[in-house]
Amino acid sequence: MSKPFRKILVKLILEKAIMFEENSYRFYESALSMTASGDAADLLNKLLAAELRHRLKLEEIQNTGELETKTAYISGRDKPDQDEELDMISRGWPVLNPRSSREEILEVALAREKSACSFYNNLYEKSRIKIAEELFGMLAREESEHVIWISEVINGITR
16 A cells, blocks of 8 residues: 555544544433433443543544554455444434433444444554554543443343
8 A cells, every 4th residue: 555545544544533433422412411310311421521532532643643654554454344334433423313212322322332342443453553553442442341331321221
């Protein structure tokens, strides 16, 4: 892969990740306005803060240009479902129906967080430079934590 093409690819990946984190934040903000209190509201507040931290970290990396200046970045595509993951990340979060239940909101959040975890894990596995491995590994771990948090709250609601 040529260096100019690699720079464009890195830029697109960072932009896509930043957009996903921003959309996640907006989704949780909207969901929080529909959830008065309790475990679900506490969880949504935690998720809001986490998505903001992710976006800020990605923007910091984007602004420094650290990933774009490296010569080796991401290995070739070898996962058949990678396009599916990218498609899921690319799609915006659904607009919530004002009558959505906490369970419905959390089920959407769970599906999206699983997609984010898979997306960042894939980038981590394909990264060939330390800063990219650290960034995408951290994001994958945190998104995985979000999956656990949401699952725990869903399990508490359905009991």
